[in-house]
Amino acid sequence: MATLCRPAIAVPEHIITREQTLDLARELHADHPQLDLALRLIANTGVQTRRLVQPIEDTLRHPGLTARNALYEAEAKARVPEAAYRALAFADLTPRDIDMIIYVSCTGFMMPSMTAWLINTMGFRPQTRQLPIAQLGCAAGGAAINRAHDFCTAYPQANVLILCCEFCSLCYQPTDLAVGNLLSNGLFGDAIAAAVVRGEGGRGVQLDHNGSHLVPDTEEWISYAVRDTGFHFMLDKRVPGTMADLAPALREMAELRDWDVSGLDFYIVHAGGPRILDDLCTHLKLPPEKFRYSRATLTERGNIASAVIFDALERFFDDGGTAHAAQGIIAGFGPGITAEITLGTWSTPGEPNRPPTRQASQARHLTTTSAQAAPA
Structure with a gap:
């Protein structure tokens, strides 16, 4: 199974803090009729710091689409390879071991895709398949995992490199x-994420099942x-309430494997905002x-954007992961309104790859439920 x-x-x-952001909003939009509301919303995001690909004074200038897209390309070429090499090292692979590159970004445009430049620059084989994903926004990180899983299911010995490059500040x-x-x-902040899905071997999340869910008639809510x-980002005020529609989709996905979504061992989900x-x-x-x-x-x-779930997943790895064969879910949310959902189990090399029995899973859920109900 793919891992x-x-x-x-x-x-x-380049770092900008919440306090600096609020001060800039007061300075730049002092006459805005809804400034107090905007300040309150920004303060309630929970965001303390963000990283920017340029200093803030350059970020606030708009030199035009041509200059911005040229900067996107230059910064992507300067920054993506290092993350790719580290992800390959984590997976004990080299560029020549990769059979497909999935490149995800919704904040800049290149054609040929960045994948072509990477193949020519980093030593990937000319036969390496290319899959750019540009129009799924924040959900695209989850989509990349799912398409990598599909590819490794079709070609069980294949390896896929996923790259997310999001310079939202541009x-x-x-x-x-x-x-x-x-x-x-x-x-929004800027970041690059890279991860490998191995068809065989590797330590991490062994991918079990994946799927998508689109909430009907919400395509204009994020666009x-x-x-x-x-690109002008459009955000509808109804977006924060979409978990009422997407949470049942997560539950239904888990039930396809007789899992209880409320009793899983780990959750890696897109953090679009605190609500x-x-x-x-x-x-x-x-x-x-x-x-957490x-x-x-x-x-x-x-x-x-699409890098959120990989950043959260890296923190899970830093925390030591969890018990072998423990069950979990990965989910990205974005325009559509779309959810890209993955079910998986934690896999540690050297341990038998036996998923927990349904009885064991139910017992774990009962323990979790009892702990939640216990008095403080």
């Missing part, structure tokens, strides 16, 4: 003054308006601690 190995995360060197639009855009200016000045995580706790009847890795990502790096 998602330890990710490598790279963040730019989408800043100084003329967009809607409250949703002011909120996004204080929410880009493509204009002369580039997403809070609502998942409510709908799935889980304590906040279950989403996603919350840490949101606090320290903001919403880094």
Whole structure:
């Protein structure tokens, strides 16, 4: 079975704090009629720091789409290879062992894809398959894992390298003054993530099952308006409430494997904002601690789009993972409104790859439920 190995995360060197963001909003939008609301929303994101690919004074300038996209390409070429090499090392592989590269980004555009440049530059074989994913936004990290899983299911000895490159700050639009855009200016950060899915071997999350779910008639809730000045992020105020629709999809996915989504051992989910995580706790009847890795990502790096779930997964690895064959879920949420969902078990080399029995899983859930119900 395919295994998602330890990710490598790279963040730019320029840091902006929540206090600096709030001060900038007060300075730049002093006359905005809804400034107090925007400030309150930014403060409530829980984001303490974000990383930017440029200093803030350059980020706030808009030199035009041509210059911005050229900067995206230059920075991607400068930063992606190092993360890719680290992810390959975590998986004990070299570029020549990779059979497909999945490159994910919704914050810049290249054609040929970045995958072609990587193959020519890093020593991948010319036969390496290329799969760019550009229009799934924050859900694309989950989609990349799922497409890698599909490929390794079809070709069991294959290996896939996933790369996410998100420079959200290059989408800043100084003329967009809607409250949703002011909120996004204080929410999104920049990051690169890389991870390998091995068809055989490896330590990490052994992928068991995957699927997608789209909430009907919500395609305009998260979107880009493509204009002369580039990508303009559009965010509907109804987005934070979408977990009421997506939480049941997570439950249904788990039930396909006779798993109880409220009794799993680990949860790696997209942290689009604090309400997403809070609502998942409510709908799935889980304590906040279950989403500690996603919350840490949101606090320290903001919403880094498709890279969020890999950053949260790296924190899970740093924490030592969990018991062999323990069950978990990975989920990315994004435009559509779409959820990309993966079920997997923690795999440690040298241990027998036997999933827990249904009885053991039920017993673990009873223990978890009892602990939650116990008095403080």
